[in-house]
Amino acid sequence: MIEKTGVPTKEDIEEITPPKEIREKQAVAVIECYKEIPCNPCYTACKFGAIKEFEDINDRPEIIYEKCVACGQCVIKCPGLAIFIIDETYSETEATVQIPYEYLPLPKEGDYVTALDRAGRPVCRAKVVKVRKGKHPNMTSTVTMAVPKEHSMTVRSLNLEDYFADNTIICRCEGITLGEIRQLISEGYTTIDEIKRISRAGMGPCQGRTCRHLIMQEIRNATGQNMEDMLMPTFRQPTKPVKLGLFVGGEGDD
Numbered sequence: 176m177i178e179k180t181g182v183p184t185k186e187d188i189e190e191i192t193p194p195k196e197i198r199e200k201q202a203v204a205v206i207e208c209y210k211e212i213p214c215n216p217c218y219t220a221c222k223f224g225a226i227k228e229f230e231d232i233n234d235r236p237e238i239i240y241e242k243c244v245a246c247g248q249c250v251i252k253c254p255g256l257a258i259f260i261i262d263e264t265y266s267e268t269e270a271t272v273q274i275p276y277e278y279l280p281l282p283k284e285g286d287y288v289t290a291l292d293r294a295g296r297p298v299c300r301a302k303v304v305k306v307r308k309g310k311h312p313n314m315t316s317t318v319t320m321a322v323p324k325e326h327s328m329t330v331r332s333l334n335l336e337d338y339f340a341d342n343t344i345i346c347r348c349e350g351i352t353l354g355e356i357r358q359l360i361s362e363g364y365t366t367i368d369e370i371k372r373i374s375r376a377g378m379g380p381c382q383g384r385t386c387r388h389l390i391m392q393e394i395r396n397a398t399g400q401n402m403e404d405m406l407m408p409t410f411r412q413p414t415k416p417v418k419l420g421l422f423v424g425g426e427g428d429d
């Protein structure tokens with residue numbers, strides 16, 4: 176899979192995921208270097224002995240999580256942009272993900288951006304909490320984003336556009352924005368059914384095909400509820416408006 180698409184499989188990711196006990200107590204580097212290649216700057220960059228000495232230059236790097244102090248030097252030095260720092264101790268509901276970033280312009284601290292997964296798909300809204308600019312123009316910078324905790328091993332890139340801004344329309348049938356949904360959640364409407372009944376989100380022709388999942392994500396982000404545990408509203412078929420003349424006049428429907 177990775178040879179064809181450049182995107183690691185679920186099994187690849189499981190292999191490099193730090194153990195839960197480590198993630199629960201410290202920020203840590205995640206090394207996503209999946210292939211044997213002649214490269215070792217990550218090892219030479221680490222002054223804390225957290226990356227095991229290579230026996231062969233083609234070895235894949237191995238990390239000793241307990242020794243990692245999340246200094247980020249290996250993130251900057253890796254030419255493959257294959258190292259990230261995750262910190263699941265950041266807050267009750269959020270983790271930070273520090274990524275190498277070689278585009279210009281850099282985002283600014285406090286900006287909201289769209290966090291992307293390894294395939295470049297939007298995952299969630301992220302707040303930029305730190306930008307570490309490379310000392311020279313040709314040095315790698317890093318950007319640290321705060322994201323919902325469950326995305327710490329999913330988010331690996333960003334788009335400067337904030338796809339999840341308040342004015343983003345998420346129920347296209349009824350023209351309801353994310354800001355309106357967020358407002359309702361803050362007023363105490365924390366189930367999909369409540370939000371549907373008070374706002375009509377999900378009651379248009381598509382019957383919630385687009386917005387239902389997005390509303391669930393917002394509820395999860397605001398309340399910490401597990402999406403698997405959320406009660407789903409009744410599923411109905413999408414509807415398509417037809418002219419009354421079709422029935423009375425026998426008009427063709429093509």
Ligand code: SF4
Nearest residue numbers: 221243244246247249
């Ligand atoms: S983040 Fe720092 S301590 Fe951890 S492996 Fe990288 S260089 Fe070593």
Ligand code: SF4
Nearest residue numbers: 208214216217253255
């Ligand atoms: S520096 Fe990066 S690409 Fe090179 S071996 Fe280390 S993790 Fe892999």
